[in-house]
Amino acid sequence: MNEKKLNFDSSCPAPINKYDKIMLAHGGGGLLSNKLIQEVFFSEFDNKYLNKMHDGAVFQTEKGKMAFSTDSFVVQPVFFPGGNIGELAVYGTVNDLACCGAVPKYLSLGFILEEGFAISDLQKIVKSIKFAADKAGVQIVTGDTKVVEKGKGDKIFINTSGVGFVKNEVNISPDNCKSGDKIIVSGTIADHGICIMSLRAGLEFETEIVSDTAPLNHLVREILSVSDKINVLRDPTRGGLASTLNEIAASSGRGIMLYEKEIPVKEDVKGVCEILGLDPLYVANEGKLLVFVAEEDAEKVLETMRKNEFGKDAAIIGEVTGSDDKIVRIKTSVGTTRIVDMISGEQLPRIC
């Protein structure tokens, strides 16, 4: 493994051992996920695209710059307030492409269905996929369907992959963040994860928390048209804001400072977080954008975001410090500063 790769230093769990078995936490988006990805996948597939740890790959072809991304969705339950696995699958890949600075164009759909799954439910999901694709302005151009025996799957898993095109002058990448960059989030955090966890905990009748699943590509197009000083774009999904920021800090070699009181969190989301003992910084979002932009353009980008339906609660929540310690810190509401680590284990399995 080369030096460019992530380094989560002292808090890293022990290296993967050949007697180890896959644990839920290997899919949680935290430290164990990163271990698996680096020790099992990257050690074999070492190449410049993967090593960027981006949401997708951007490559120069003789025909221009393209982005390509993939995501599998195993969310449980399949239907939830604000959406279902179908919209999630479309917006997930659309957003990954948008965070590469691409205009998403074409999507593929791969279904793994469990024997016995109701076709009426499949039809509902397919309608949501169509709705979401239209809303994002992408086309479903190819697909595949597999069926596994009852008890060998869980209702429905969906893979979406997508391609998009990147303007030559756009250069967005997690290792691009620069000292002094302002960090903007497009709205309230933790909505999706708390929506799903409330459902599982049986709290859904006491709250009105809905998933934030949404397409971010139009928002990205708008901010790229007003500023050429946007360096990093990411949607903080699995592992939440904390994990995403730790990844960016590690891959860029920068330190990050957050301001707790600026981070938008809905009151009822805060409430459920307290009941369930969760920190919203680590909870998944499915329709939120993180923007790293040079200070001089930050206000302009913020204003542009607030005019978009998916950015109306946008806020500047932190900045890239002058340090090269790769640590994410937060200035708390009470004025103290603490380190925001990457999560080690599994907080919310099958959140997306």
Place this chain on the structure above:
Amino acid sequence: MNEKKLNFDSSCPAPINKYDKIMLAHGGGGLLSNKLIQEVFFSEFDNKYLNKMHDGAVFQTEKGKMAFSTDSFVVQPVFFPGGNIGELAVYGTVNDLACCGAVPKYLSLGFILEEGFAISDLQKIVKSIKFAADKAGVQIVTGDTKVVEKGKGDKIFINTSGVGFVKNEVNISPDNCKSGDKIIVSGTIADHGICIMSLRAGLEFETEIVSDTAPLNHLVREILSVSDKINVLRDPTRGGLASTLNEIAASSGRGIMLYEKEIPVKEDVKGVCEILGLDPLYVANEGKLLVFVAEEDAEKVLETMRKNEFGKDAAIIGEVTGSDDKIVRIKTSVGTTRIVDMISGEQLPRIC
């Protein structure tokens, strides 16, 4: 549904009913698969790319012609003579792209792992993926990993999606086949399916049947360089030769005649087919190419194929007739003619 779509007329099962549940046969590549795809997916996503019923989508971008394909792999068992799910996943998508006339370039990998799966097995699979990608000359550029609880998956499912580039003058599509076209298969049929079924039936120590999993992109490149009269390329995977030819007959509106004695089948594969009561025409292949080429170029293409390691047993096995009845017929070894229908139910679940 518009008129361009497939029509499997009288042999079609009843339309999908809202009370229906997913059955294994919905993933078998036969009539029920086609029903599901058309009534649930195509009725919603109606567009010119999907309606071609090709192995992938080919689209014209402002930057040239591109192909994009996706496939999920759920083969059980994961390891089998001749390969494992890893090679299968790489070659499956590489071959789908090649059958669009594309040069495959970039692949994505989406893993759905079951909690408790041995990491040493995952490592073996990842090594096979790397080996296969190198052999095919493609790069793994982006990926995703999800983990589901024990009992909610089955060891490992892999989605691969891929992109490739198509030369402007190449125009390969299942609706392209023309009256008089010769049909060439690149080698013996039914090897992969019978390898897997032998394993499941406990016959593996009595036979030496190995999967034919192989990359076909180099073979495709070679034949496209010697002939500009190749009209259709397909790899007959799930549902075997019979289902693939029925799809081509339906989407092109042509009749097809096969010559049974010309179709290469290994003796031990024939033997297992007899024991298990299977027809090799319906058994999956994972490294075989079907070529529809104008008669005047057929011998030249055949010779070129035979020089390639994956085409040495290539044979002309049939032709497109002058009829527009969309029926696949076979002249049997005893001189009679029978219809080769699309399979209705499920012959071999989870074969790929």
